[in-house]
Amino acid sequence: MTTTAGEPGMRYVVVGADRKPYASATPGAWGGHRTSRIYGRLDCPAALRAIARGGYVRHRVFFADEATAIDAGFRPCGTCLPEKYAAWKAAHIAARKSAIPLPTAVPRPIASRGM
Numbered sequence: 001m002t003t004t005a006g007e008p009g010m011r012y013v014v015v016g017a018d019r020k021p022y023a024s025a026t027p028g029a030w031g032g033h034r035t036s037r038i039y040g041r042l043d044c045p046a047a048l049r050a051i052a053r054g055g056y057v058r059h060r061v062f063f064a065d066e067a068t069a070i071d072a073g074f075r076p077c078g079t080c081l082p083e084k085y086a087a088w089k090a091a092h093i094a095a096r097k098s099a100i101p102l103p104t105a106v107p108r109p110i111a112s113r114g115m
């Protein structure tokens with residue numbers, strides 16, 4: 001039994017932390033949506049529903065592991081990773097809050113205007 005189809009092994013395309021695809025001998029263990037930057041399980045019901053509708057496959061990417069997906073800037077899927085999504089959301093909101101400068105104290109009327 002022989003196979004002559006192309007290079008043996010490198011038949012999967014996965015995406016690295018730099019979001020660039022590369023050939024891999026093993027399929028990605030995690031799926032992701034390239035434009036919405038969401039990653040999740042390969043058997044994610046939301047992803048499978050979207051795939052069934054035909055609108056998702058074009059944008060689907062795969063990651064070798066979860067850390068790569070996170071490094072690539074993807075966030076957890078709220079459907080198949082609800083706990084991770086909740087943690088991400090809490091951290092994300094905290095980060096946004098700290099990034100927004102708090103309003104400074106109410107400006108005081110200038111007392112020395114008449115001088």
Ligand SMILES: [Zn+2]
Nearest residue numbers: 040044077080
């Ligand atoms: Zn999901």
